[in-house]
Amino acid sequence: MLNITHNALNEKVDLRNFKAGKKVLKDRKYKPFNRFVIILSILAIMILFIPWTQTVSGAGYVTTLKPNQRPQTIQSPIPGRIEEWFVSEGDFVEKGDTILFISEVKQEYFDPNLINRTEQQLDAKKQSVGSYEQKIKSLSSQVNALVTEKNLKLKQAKNKIEQTRLKLVSDSIDLEAAKTNLSIAESQYNRTEQLQKEGLKSVASVEDKKLKLQETQAKLISQKNKLLASRNDLINAELDISRISATYNDKISKAESDRATAETDRFQTIADVSKLETSYANYQKRNDLYYVRAPQSGYINKVLQSGIGETFKEGEKLVSIMPADYDIAVETYISPIDLPLLHIGEKVRVRFDGWPAIVFSGWPNISYGTYGAKIVAIENYISDNGKYRVLLAPDEKEQEWPQQMRIGAGASTIALLENVPIWYELWRKLNGFPPNYYTPKNSQSESKKG
Structure with a gap:
């Protein structure tokens, strides 16, 4: 019992020959199990190297592609x-x-005949514009007539001045002639008086010469008066020019002032017409509203x-x-950490609420019930829910989206990124790392071309 002896009984007697020994000392077969564990381990290691498609998931709802097609x-x-x-x-x-x-509901528009009354006011103002235009034409004609009359009056006054000057010259010559006649008459009178004293002439001759001398003196005085009158006439003619200019300038200025006033009133009336036309159009538009x-x-x-x-x-x-006609789209929201991974034109898989689907995140090719889409817009400003809005349109190369889809229905999206081994994806998930940052092939080729 205590296995104290050095003579082991089991070495001398084969216990497996006994019935109890056969049951207790039966050999166990480990080889199949070990083989199974080994094969399973090899398969697990192989699976770790199978390609896995990294994805960015998002949740959103069905919307329209164009703003004018939305509710x-x-x-x-x-x-x-x-x-x-x-x-x-x-x-x-x-x-x-x-x-x-x-x-x-506004009292200033309660009048049912508001448009007709405004139209009447508009017609009256338009007629006022025509009256002012006619008045302006009449005043313009009056100004032209006054200018013409002024010029004629000035010519007439200048002619009168010229005539007065010629008359003044003539009177001056006549005065000189009268002075000469007076000198001659005095000389003749003096000679005749001398001759009369000497007895050569009669007293009648002396008196005749004296009378002639007095007549000549009277003519000289008369001629002086004529000369002075001519000078006064010249001064008056020159004054007439100033008076004519002042008079007609005043008349012309008054007519031009009236014309300017009429033009001002016309412009004001035109402005009133424009205001009434605007009011008339506004009233018509308001009635249509x-x-x-x-x-x-x-x-x-x-x-x-x-x-x-x-x-x-x-x-x-x-x-x-x-709207009855619209182009369907999906509006999804992505976390800020995933936003740099998305680019316009990239492929996305969409699963709609209410449509059965079997989704394998890492193997989109064997998923069932998802629909193809592509990114058409990425919002540059974060939304109220703390995520960025991404707009997706149907992919023309993929299966058409369900026709029964309604605006506002829920949708889940899966953006497809790089292919990595499963072990890398497990390691990334365990460490909480984001998917790989990458640049799509189109962007790389465009950068090379540039």
């Missing part, structure tokens, strides 16, 4: 009151169809302002509409 709300640019609805939720409307009719129309063909999603007689402010949302 929108219809607003009214003017405040108003709802009078009548012409559509119901879910109705299809064509572009330009009337959705609802509103009425005015009473009918809220569909900006594009689509379906009425939801009525945001219900009830008849309900008032609203300008720019307030009235109804939501979904």
Whole structure:
């Protein structure tokens, strides 16, 4: 029992010949199991070197490719009151169809004949413009007539001055002749008086010469008066030129001032006409805005302002509409650490909510139920959820996206990156490292060309 003896019984007696010994001392077969473990280990090592496609996952929803194809709300640019609805939720409307009719709530537009009255004011102002134009033409003609009359009057006055000067010269010559006649008459009178004293002439001759001398003196005085009158006439003629210029300049200035006033009034009236035309056009446009129309063909999603007689402010949302024709896309959100790995034009796999799919992240080729897409836009500013927005469009070379897809449905995205061994991917995951930073082949070839 204690195995104290040096004579081992098991060495002399074969216990396996006994029934109990056969059950206890049976040989165990380890070779198949060891072979299985070895093969499994070899397969595991081989699997670690199988290529694995690195991916960047994201979550988003279905949207449209173009902004004008997304759901929108219809607003009214003017405040108003709802009078009548012409559509119901879910109705299809064509572009330009009337959705609802509103009425005015501002008192300055309450007049139902506002447009007609404005048109009458506009016509009256246009006629005023024509009257001012006619007045300007009349004043221009008056100015031209005054200028012509002034020039003629000045010519007439200059001719009179010339005549007066010639008359002055003539009177001056006559005065000199009168002086000469006076000198001759005095000489004859003196000689006759001397001869009479000597007895050679009679007293009658002396008196005759004296009378002639007095007549000559009278003519000299008369001629002096004529000369002075001619000088006065010359001065008056020169004064007439200044008076004519001053008089007609005053008349012309007054006419030109009236014409300038008329032109100012005409310009002011033209400005008033322009304002009235703007008001008239605005009133017509405002009347057209009473009918809220569909900006594009689509379906009425939801009525945001219900009830008849309900008032609203300008720019307030009235109804939501979904365009009928749109190009579907996916809007996904990527973490900032993964953003440098994405580039425009790269391939992405998309899985839509509600469509069955079997996804193998590292082997996209054997995945089922995913659809091909490509990156068309990457937002440069982070969104409110702390991620960057990426817009995906369908890949024309891949299977078409489901036609039953609706805007707003959920979607999961898988961006395909580099191929790496599985052991590297496991090591990266365990250490929390991001996928490999890389540059796509297109970018490399473009940089080489540059």
